[in-house]
Amino acid sequence: MNDQLLSARDLKVSFDLPGGRQAQAVAGVNLDIAPGEIVALAGESGCGKSTLARTMLALEDATDGSITFGGKSLPKSTKKLRAFRKQVQLVLQDPTGALNPRHTVYDAVAEGLRIHGIEGSNEYDQVISALSQAGLRPPEQYLNRYPYELSGGQRQRVVIAGALALDPQLIIADEPVASLDASVRGEILALFQRLRDDFGLGALVVTHDLGLAWNIADRIAVMYLGRIVEQGPVEQVLLDPQHPYTRALVSVLPDSPVGDPQVLTGEAPDASQIPSGCRFHPRCPLVASGKAAEAGIEEKCRTQDLAVLDADPRNWQSACHYSAQFGRDEVRGTAEPVADSLG
Structure with missing residues (x-):
């Protein structure tokens, strides 16, 4: 459909194994994510959902099929892929592992801006805005803190702020609350919904938790052994x-x-x-x-x-x-x- 933001068509991803065998991690998938839509990709561990998400972000190579963003095929060159990844950001499961313990919150959030060459006179304002959008208020209180000085939920918000600093259209979140305490999970889920409602931000949320999918998603795709079996x-x-x-x-x-x-x-x-x-x-x-x-x-x-x-x-x-x-x-x-x- 022309109004879809990120799409996969007949997508297949295989990996070579010892003895000439192949593992079909993704064995034929069609999936769309529209602007401002939250889609949950659910299933047991090992079903291929993380591989599918990483392939749609061009972090894994597809064996067959196609991926389009805004109706256009993903580029092959590193330079053009960088522009795509500015629009589609990844949020990982473990915020502690995603943050450099030697970097302050300011440097962690500004890192993406610097990688994409957006640093400059507006960098401070963009970091402040991203932290505020991620729910760390007042943001000035967090700028010089280090990851060890933050709670798990605050660290995850810093990771999300790092993605928001680039003003993306879509976030791909791989088990975004799996490592957090139950008392904090609801806050992070509410944050994703607020980002959708207030800023039109779309998301593909990878999860094994159907309760999470129920609370956050507009649509759900259930995956089993490399295929979507219900959506x-x-x-x-x-x-x-x-x-x-x-x-x-x-x-x-x-x-x-x-x-x-x-x-x-x-x-x-x-x-x-x-x-x-x-x-x-x-x-x-x-x-x-x-x-x-x-x-x-x-x-x-x-x-x-x-x-x-x-x-x-x-x-x-x-x-x-x-x-x-x-x-x-x-x-x-x-x-x-x-x-x-x-x-």
């Missing part, structure tokens, strides 16, 4: 998930709208050994319970691969043979959505 508006997907994997993830949340917890058996398969057919079928409760066999689609689940979901943000989509054949009511079963279950 759509966050309230629809999390209140009435259609893919068995999404339902299992939602089922273990407090006051889950999908009924009793569903514990998935085994680990996610190795990315170098993608199962035939639906990549989720070895762990799928519908297959394990015999429900897929009763419906006459077990063989299809085991042998027929599913098409890559398209990127249309208006669609609620699920990559599941069962839901495709029998529809929403059959997948849902007897569980009915409860409007405030995840709030």
